[in-house]
Amino acid sequence: MTLSSRMTWAISLLATFCVAVIVHILVVLTIPLNVVHSAYTDVGSFGPDRSFNLLPDVKPGDEPLPALDPAMKHASCRFSLADGPVLFTAAVPSPFWSIGVFNEAGEAVYSLNNRTAGSDILSMLVITSEQLSILRENPPEDLDELIVIETAPMNGFALLRAFVPGKFQSGEIETALKTSYCGGL
Amino acid sequence: MTALPKLPRPHQVLFDPKTGKPVNVEANWYDPALPRILRPRRGTPLQTLVLLCLILLAGTLVGIATAFLMIERERPLLAVNIGPWSAHPKAGTPEADPYSVAIYTRGARVPLTTGEGLSLTARTDTTGASLDARCSYRISGQTPAARLWTMTASDAYGRLSPTLAGRESIDSRQILRHADGSFDITAAIRPRSGNWLPLPAAPGENSGLMFTLRIYDAPITTGAALDGVSMPDIVKVSCP
Numbered sequence: 001m002t003l004s005s006r007m008t009w010a011i012s013l014l015a016t017f018c019v020a021v022i023v024h025i026l027v028v029l030t031i032p033l034n035v036v037h038s039a040y041t042d043v044g045s046f047g048p049d050r051s052f053n054l055l056p057d058v059k060p061g062d063e064p065l066p067a068l069d070p071a072m073k074h075a076s077c078r079f080s081l082a083d084g085p086v087l088f089t090a091a092v093p094s095p096f097w098s099i100g101v102f103n104e105a106g107e108a109v110y111s112l113n114n115r116t117a118g119s120d121i122l123s124m125l126v127i128t129s130e131q132l133s134i135l136r137e138n139p140p141e142d143l144d145e146l147i148v149i150e151t152a153p154m155n156g157f158a159l160l161r162a163f164v165p166g167k168f169q170s171g172e173i174e175t176a177l178k179t180s181y182c183g184g185l
Numbered sequence: 186m187t188a189l190p191k192l193p194r195p196h197q198v199l200f201d202p203k204t205g206k207p208v209n210v211e212a213n214w215y216d217p218a219l220p221r222i223l224r225p226r227r228g229t230p231l232q233t234l235v236l237l238c239l240i241l242l243a244g245t246l247v248g249i250a251t252a253f254l255m256i257e258r259e260r261p262l263l264a265v266n267i268g269p270w271s272a273h274p275k276a277g278t279p280e281a282d283p284y285s286v287a288i289y290t291r292g293a294r295v296p297l298t299t300g301e302g303l304s305l306t307a308r309t310d311t312t313g314a315s316l317d318a319r320c321s322y323r324i325s326g327q328t329p330a331a332r333l334w335t336m337t338a339s340d341a342y343g344r345l346s347p348t349l350a351g352r353e354s355i356d357s358r359q360i361l362r363h364a365d366g367s368f369d370i371t372a373a374i375r376p377r378s379g380n381w382l383p384l385p386a387a388p389g390e391n392s393g394l395m396f397t398l399r400i401y402d403a404p405i406t407t408g409a410a411l412d413g414v415s416m417p418d419i420v421k422v423s424c425p
Contacts, residue, residue: 014241020251026253031287037241039293060345060353060385067294067304067343070355071335096333096401098301106290108277111300113402115332118354121269159295163333163401165358 032105039065039106040078043157050086051077052160052180073164073173077182078157085127085135086147088158090180091120094173096163101126101149103156110149115145122160125185128153140185158182201336204343256287267416269313270398302331302401308341308393315404316395318388320424324396326364328415331403333357338384341393346385349374355382373420374395378394 042065047053055074069073079086088099094171098113099122114120124147127135132150135143160180162173264271276285277296289296297304309315310322328334335350337354339345345353354372360380362368372382384394396419405414 008236012236015240016247018243019241020247023245023248027249028256028283028287032290033254035290035293037293038290039295042293060344060347063296063345066292067355067397069335070337070345070352071356094227098401100295100298100301102277102295106277106295107279107281108296108298108300111298113301115402116300156264161301163335163356 038104039102040104040155041155043076043078043159047078049080050083050183052090052177054075054174054177069161072161073170073177074162075160075177075180077160078155079126079182080155081126081128081131081151081153082155084108084184085125085131086158086182087185088122088124088126088160088180088182090122090160090176092122092160092162092176092180093169094162094174094176095165097122097161099124099158100162101156101158105153109151109154109156112147121181123147124149126151126156126158127163135185157181194199205337211371233386248406255284256291267305269307269309269311269419270304270416271307272303274299274303297399302399303405305398305400305416306343307396307398307419310421312421314421316393316419318385318392318394318425320375321371321384321422323378323420323422324370324372324382325368325420326404327368327415328357328398328417329400329403329405329414331357331400333402334398336370336382337397339397339398340385340389340397341395343395344386346392348383350381350383350384351375352383355380368417370417373422 010061024031046055046064049140052075055075056062058064058068058070064074077086077088089098090099092114095116096114098111100111101109103109112124122174123142123145125143126149129150129152132148160177164170164173177185191258193293251285261295264273271282273289273296275281277298281289288294307316316322324336333356335354335356337345338348340354360370361369368380370382371377374386374388376383382392382396385392388394398417
């Protein structure tokens with residue numbers, strides 16, 4: 001059987017459209033698998049893992065990570081839960097600070113700010129279920145005061161953001177971020 | 186003398202009574218009077234192959250081009266739009282749509298998470314015209330309730346550029362407000378009285394302009410719906 005030329009055109013266009021849709025979906029879905037550098041790898045360039053590293057100030061042409069707020073100072077800490085649970089403690093003298101914990105894919109695992117933390121001092125423990133059951137057998141005294149985040153075993157990073165209300169507080173906040181603790185219990 | 190074998194009689198040549206052209210009796214099984222769909226198919230493999238290749242090529246090109254536009258221009262369909270402002274409240278969570286995931290992982294961006302705040306971006310003014318870094322704009326109105334917000338001017342890709350003031354943002358703690366809590370911000374290259382948001386001092390030819398409003402510790406980031414919140418209007422004041 002043969003088709004009229006109009007029918008051939010219509011079917012060709014439909015086929016082209018279907019191929020385009022499939023290719024579009026494939027491209028969008030495979031981009032995350034093919035990225036050259038992720039936020040996780042970039043954060044590792046600011047200093048050693050398992051300690052808070054102060055990110056350089058967000059300045060034009062010299063942004064440590066894309067799309068950061070220039071009104072804030074940032075500190076990051078990269079960790080792997082395979083090396084043991086990670087404890088975060090910080091006391092930042094800023095009217096607003098927040099911390100986000102992200103996995104290797106850049107998805108948020110947990111986040112809080114100084115109001116939801118309930119106190120001006122951050123003390124947070126990221127731990128796997130297995131490590132927590134081991135820890136419960138011989139718990140440290142201050143376990144009740146910690147915010148305990150139970151997750152699957154993962155590599156990840158935390159980003160601590162602190163608002164700088166003016167130039168005078170800049171140094172103070174910088175010192176507080178530098179002395180923030182990220183590491184083992 | 187032997188008799189020559191009798192030669193076969195040549196085919197009788199018939200003539201089509203209508204056209205007057207000769208008709209080959211052996212080949213007239215291909216009857217053009219049959220409806221097209223019943224006519225036997227004569228394969229044209231090369232033509233079909235070329236057509237298939239063209240379909241594949243065009244489809245692939247269109248698919249890649251549309252994906253590139255969606256990702257590179259960072260305007261996914263699934264953003265939440267309030268006037269000129271758009272946000273990806275689910276970016277960086279496991280429920281994020283595939284476009285947000287692609288944009289954020291490709292840019293190695295760390296999103297503002299729900300417990301921290303929400304970032305809204307505007308690339309157009311309230312009338313829908315693209316923002317131009319050489320013009321000045323008035324941003325007026327109210328923001329959703331928040332403990333703190335900052336507004337930043339950058340190019341269309343979110344990169345900061347040097348400004349005359351040495352700052353690229355203005356925040357809710359330094360802003361002057363009207364009695365009803367609303368505010369007017371003038372975004373311009375040169376200093377302005379009142380609330381001045383400095384724009385890039387030397388804007389590039391096609392770098393574009395984008396305003397980013399980051400609202401920190403706001404109820405709308407922690408569950409409450411985004412519809413019906415009031416966002417500031419962006420109105421063009423003047424252009425050189």
